Amino acid sequence: MTGVPAAAVPRHIAIVMDGNGRWAKARHQPRSFGHNAGRKAVREAVESCLREGVQALTLFAFSSENWQRPQDEVGALMNLFVRALDKEVDELHGYGVRLRFVGDLSAFDEPLRRRMQSAMARTADNDKLQLNVAVNYGGRWDIVQASRQAATAVARGELQPDQIDEARLGQWMSLADAPPLDLFIRTGGETRISNFLLWQAAYAEFYFTDTLWPDFDQACLRGAIEDYARRERRYGRTGEQVAATTVQVS
Ligand code: IPE
Ligand code: IPE
Ligand code: MG
Numbered sequence: 001m002t003g004v005p006a007a008a009v010p011r012h013i014a015i016v017m018d019g020n021g022r023w024a025k026a027r028h029q030p031r032s033f034g035h036n037a038g039r040k041a042v043r044e045a046v047e048s049c050l051r052e053g054v055q056a057l058t059l060f061a062f063s064s065e066n067w068q069r070p071q072d073e074v075g076a077l078m079n080l081f082v083r084a085l086d087k088e089v090d091e092l093h094g095y096g097v098r099l100r101f102v103g104d105l106s107a108f109d110e111p112l113r114r115r116m117q118s119a120m121a122r123t124a125d126n127d128k129l130q131l132n133v134a135v136n137y138g139g140r141w142d143i144v145q146a147s148r149q150a151a152t153a154v155a156r157g158e159l160q161p162d163q164i165d166e167a168r169l170g171q172w173m174s175l176a177d178a179p180p181l182d183l184f185i186r187t188g189g190e191t192r193i194s195n196f197l198l199w200q201a202a203y204a205e206f207y208f209t210d211t212l213w214p215d216f217d218q219a220c221l222r223g224a225i226e227d228y229a230r231r232e233r234r235y236g237r238t239g240e241q242v243a244a245t246t247v248q249v250s
Pocket of ligand 3: 018019020188
């Protein structure tokens with residue numbers, strides 16, 4: 001346990017799981033070896049979130065830009081997704097995890113899509129932790145697909161253009177039913193968003209670490225949560241205003 005009071009635990013954590021390739025290279029192994037090793041870190045993150053009472057965990061597994069990688073690496077990643085789905089879903093279901101894939105799933109081949117749909121359907125009623133896996137996801141794509149839904153509603157006469165506001169558009173964004181994104185973590189040393197959750201990260205706290213994803217264990221996540229819990233979230237107000245409205249937890 002972190003010892004962080006429940007009220008200070010992030011409700012929703014997102015992670016850019018970066019550094020698998022460098023982790024493998026340091027061991028003179030192919031990049032796919034690093035992706036494979038990253039599975040253990042995923043399990044540890046899920047277990048930590050369950051234990052700490054985090055409500056939602058969103059993992060960046062494959063970006064819309066990752067199709068540009070060498071074909072054999074993309075192929076290895078797709079195989080890894082299939083194997084992970086076949087092996088891990090039972091256990092996740094047993095933990096009470098609701099699994100969801102977010103992103104443009106139409107790009108994946110039929111057998112993989114079917115596996116994703118069936119895992120989502122099977123775990124749909126679970127409520128211990130919402131685990132969102134972002135695949136073929138891009139933050140800009142997400143804003144575009146939400147805008148397209150808004151435009152469709154306008155074209156059908158169901159909505160006036162001036163009725164489109166942040167709240168309304170937000171309802172069409174991926175993860176609309178998840179708690180607000182509190183903590184955005186990136187492993188692997190880079191300090192960029194790489195087109196992950198652009199809309200949802202508007203007021204997230206960022207945590208960057210040099211630790212490569214396969215080495216990111218429960219203690220690392222605990223460290224990130226503790227760091228988050230020490231921060232003051234001001235949302236445009238002054239520190240004094242925040243202090244005046246915050247109930248002190250001793
Ligand atoms: C992240 O690790 C995993 C995916 C993008 C699928 P990388 O493969 O980007 O690892 P590095 O950044 O090359 O070390
Ligand atoms: C972001 O990592 C995508 C995932 C972790 C799935 P990348 O390694 O692809 O990002 P860049 O290329 O360094 O921006
Ligand atoms: Mg990378």
